[in-house]
Amino acid sequence: MTDITNIEKIIKERRSVRTFDKKKIADEDIARIQDFISDAKNPYDIHVEFRLLDSKEHGLKSKVLKGEELFLGAKIKRIPHFEEAFGYSFEAVVLFAQSLGVGTVWIASTMNRDAFEKAMELGDDEIMPCISPLGYPAGKMSVVESLMRKTLGADKRMSLEEIAFEEDFGSPFKGSKDELLDKAVEMVRIAPSARNRQPWRMVISENKIHFFEKKDPGYDRTEAGDVQKIDIGIAMYHFANVMESGGRSVSLKIDDPGLKTAEGTVYVSTYEW
Numbered sequence: 001m002t003d004i005t006n007i008e009k010i011i012k013e014r015r016s017v018r019t020f021d022k023k024k025i026a027d028e029d030i031a032r033i034q035d036f037i038s039d040a041k042n043p044y045d046i047h048v049e050f051r052l053l054d055s056k057e058h059g060l061k062s063k064v065l066k067g068e069e070l071f072l073g074a075k076i077k078r079i080p081h082f083e084e085a086f087g088y089s090f091e092a093v094v095l096f097a098q099s100l101g102v103g104t105v106w107i108a109s110t111m112n113r114d115a116f117e118k119a120m121e122l123g124d125d126e127i128m129p130c131i132s133p134l135g136y137p138a139g140k141m142s143v144v145e146s147l148m149r150k151t152l153g154a155d156k157r158m159s160l161e162e163i164a165f166e167e168d169f170g171s172p173f174k175g176s177k178d179e180l181l182d183k184a185v186e187m188v189r190i191a192p193s194a195r196n197r198q199p200w201r202m203v204i205s206e207n208k209i210h211f212f213e214k215k216d217p218g219y220d221r222t223e224a225g226d227v228q229k230i231d232i233g234i235a236m237y238h239f240a241n242v243m244e245s246g247g248r249s250v251s252l253k254i255d256d257p258g259l260k261t262a263e264g265t266v267y268v269s270t271y272e273w
């Protein structure tokens with residue numbers, strides 16, 4: 001995924017897929033996914049172990065899905081920053097699958113978790129934050145899927161002014177003269193998040209962007225860890241990937257700039273270029 005038009009198209013076309021066609025994924029697509037997951041990196045250098053899991057073989061289920069046969073499982077060591085690292089690497093696989101026409105949906109809660117954790121052979125020091133089905137989207141969504149999308153407002157996102165700010169949290173970001181930066185910020189805005197809560201907040205200065213997590217009560221101690229921090233990892237992947245695809249290298253820093261934030265908003269990371 002090196003070309004900027006392509007990455008934007010893939011991000012814009014992705015949506016959660018919960019109803020699948022019965023058709024098996026083509027062998028060459030499986031091989032490409034296998035290849036990609038063996039090498040999915042993140043800027044925290046924390047290894048994420050991915051496995052492709054057959055639903056029948058392992059008794060894997062999710063009440064929100066229909067027609068799925070294959071799952072993507074993933075686990076990571078419970079060490080500082082595992083959530084951001086996991087979000088980053090898992091979203092890379094999600095977008096890669098999308099580029100092949102393979103549908104996914106991030107799932108942190110609606111699954112028979114015990115069966116998934118067993119299939120992943122989870123160790124005591126490991127966590128399996130999320131999984132996803134992998135398959136070709138069905139022509140028509142199930143009733144459950146349509147209803148879920150409506151309840152979650154899944155086609156809607158917050159406005160740029162609500163999530164991005166200039167220099168400090170005082171003034172809303174209205175776009176810059178830097179076309180690539182504006183594109184990258186927009187690709188964060190439309191990213192997927194748990195229950196579509198969009199917890200990312202960004203403070204942008206000339207050559208830096210700080211990512212913050214706007215915490216909603218009850219999301220930080222789930223079975224998936226701090227699930228909204230996973231969302232920030234997703235946002236970071238969208239941002240870094242768009243910038244790098246547009247030819248600008250970015251580097252990760254985790255030095256809290258000490259900005260005054262609203263209550264419940266915590267600093268996560270910074271990208272510099």
Ligand SMILES: Cc1cc2nc3c(=O)[nH]c(=O)nc-3n(C[C@H](O)[C@H](O)[C@H](O)COP(=O)(O)O)c2cc1C
Pocket residue numbers: 014015016017064105106107108109110111130152153154155191192193194195196227230231234
């Ligand atoms: C970290 C994370 C966890 C999620 N967990 C679930 C889940 O357990 N069940 C589910 O049906 N959807 C889950 N979702 C999907 C979100 O509901 C979905 O991304 C959001 O509503 C936006 O819709 P879209 O992905 O179609 O753009 C999760 C998404 C993320 C990013």
